[in-house]
Amino acid sequence: MSAHKPLVIGNWKMNLDYVEAVHLGQQLGVLLKNKPVEHTDIVVVPPFVDIRSVTSIVDSEKIPVGVGAQHVSAHDNGAHTGEVSTSMLKRLNVQWILVGHSERRSMYAMTDEVVAATLRAVVKSGMNVVLCVGENLEVREDGGQNDFVADQLHSALIGLDEKFLELVTVAYEPIWAIGTGLTASSEQVGEMMAQIRSVLTTLSLGDARVLYGGSVNADNAESLMNEGEVDGFLVGGASLKAESFMSIVQSCNDCYDGKR
Ligand code: PGA
16 A cells, blocks of 8 residues: 555535535534544545535534645736636635546547646646546557656646646546446556556656545445555545545545555
């Protein structure tokens, strides 16, 4: 198992209005109060319109979770209808931004160039970036996943100023495992983690945390953590219920606790 403190991120996607989001945040607060988590960092990533409400209760109730956003513009401001800027999110105490999620890449035409520009905008603003990478089923069946992911990492990260390196986390999310119930095996994840870490080392990012995402749930988190050599998870569906999300967090916490 890797030496990093685990990180578990709940990506709520386009689910939960602000009332539901506050409710889920409060439930997480209660569970964390009853069973505090010392060895795992936790982040929730609500839709834009919920962020202010969620950061308010996180701050006022001192809930030990960070708050992230699912997307941001690469531009500072101006005529970009429908977009949101890094400074707007920073003002709301957002500390984490997902960049290049496969749903943004495939459904909203986010190219590698836009991913690279967005990543730079995020780190320049001082927020943490979670760069999402991962192959589709066709690439996996052809055995091209290592090259595919290496290309995504290079195009997003090459030439990044070293003062920003500590703000980068990578999430490996094979597209065929997202929301499908098909989790990658611990062996597949372990192999890809080694490949990603070796590419990151060549980019001076050998110390970055590398997460896994794709149908992570309370039942598979522990084995992925132990055998898959991951530094934590990016969780979609299972993050929408406080109990299942916290049970994933708890698995990470226990693994870390037991191993050191
Ligand atoms: P999932 O989503 O856990 O529902 O598969 C993961 C993600 O897309 O971040």
